[in-house]
Amino acid sequence: MAEPTAPVLVVIPTYEERDNLRPVVSRLHAAVPTADVLVVDDASPDGTGELADEMAADDPRVKVLHREGKAGLGAAYLAGFDYALRHGYQVVVEMDADGSHPPEDLPALLAELENADLVIGSRYVPGGVVQNWPLHRQWISRAGNLYSRIALGVPIKDITAGFRVFRRQVLQELPLDEVSSQGYCFQIDMAWRAVQFGFRVHEVPITFTERERGASKMSSAIVVEAFWRVACWGTDRLLRRGRAANPTGEKAPDDVPDDAVPDGPVRA
Numbered sequence: 001m002a003e004p005t006a007p008v009l010v011v012i013p014t015y016e017e018r019d020n021l022r023p024v025v026s027r028l029h030a031a032v033p034t035a036d037v038l039v040v041d042d043a044s045p046d047g048t049g050e051l052a053d054e055m056a057a058d059d060p061r062v063k064v065l066h067r068e069g070k071a072g073l074g075a076a077y078l079a080g081f082d083y084a085l086r087h088g089y090q091v092v093v094e095m096d097a098d099g100s101h102p103p104e105d106l107p108a109l110l111a112e113l114e115n116a117d118l119v120i121g122s123r124y125v126p127g128g129v130v131q132n133w134p135l136h137r138q139w140i141s142r143a144g145n146l147y148s149r150i151a152l153g154v155p156i157k158d159i160t161a162g163f164r165v166f167r168r169q170v171l172q173e174l175p176l177d178e179v180s181s182q183g184y185c186f187q188i189d190m191a192w193r194a195v196q197f198g199f200r201v202h203e204v205p206i207t208f209t210e211r212e213r214g215a216s217k218m219s220s221a222i223v224v225e226a227f228w229r230v231a232c233w234g235t236d237r238l239l240r241r242g243r244a245a246n247p248t249g250e251k252a253p254d255d256v257p258d259d260a261v262p263d264g265p266v267r268a
Helices: 016-033 047-060 073-086 103-112 135-152 168-173 185-196 222-243
Strands: 006-014 036-041 062-067 091-094 118-122 129-131 164-167 200-205 207-211
Touching: 006 016, 006 047, 016 036, 016 047, 016 103, 036 047, 036 073, 036 164, 062 073, 062 129, 062 135, 073 091, 073 168, 073 185, 091 103, 103 185, 103 200, 118 185, 135 185, 135 222, 164 168, 164 185, 185 222, 207 222
Parallel strands: 006 036, 006 091, 036 062, 118 200, 129 207
Antiparallel strands: 091 164, 118 164
């Protein structure tokens, strides 16, 4: 597969990922040698930030952004997006540091960007695989995706997935200053906004493998945040559709199809 010609930045948020960071970046550069990496570290007490600095000193493709404390996944990615836009990158990748997102699948995601504006590495489209996850995690993930898909009216099978590729234009046009979601709710938020703005969102199957080292950052608070925010967004969506279909308050004709009123602008 040909190397991407546009400058690519892979944003990797870290918090206590010292044991995983070097192997993941090594695998990434084996798969896409020209990609730059931005490690966004939230003052990890295990020395992840210091390791990232050592890696950056040895390899100009590695950049490091130190933050003052643990402020959440969403805030870390937004800081990474800001860095990417200020430094002229045309393609921006989200990828976890724990090895669950296979860098070897990144070339396929980058190739699909020829047909899309946002490409999601998906566990739940044909060809997608989940390895070594306990059943309760699989249930939470699948239930969360189904709930979000129904509430928001989007066809994305894996809207909570965190392995994804953005065109620069998407990050420029979305109102990132309005995004306050954290945890995997951030991924739902960004994908839904992209759909509302008329961007093309495609999914590419990946093999997702549970981390071998370190502890998961998943918590009940993350699940509750996602459930609550999606409920609010879904309710607002239904109210907007109702107002758009019947702006005068008069009884709407019975023969108007449900999809006659789009949720947002359509991009040509």
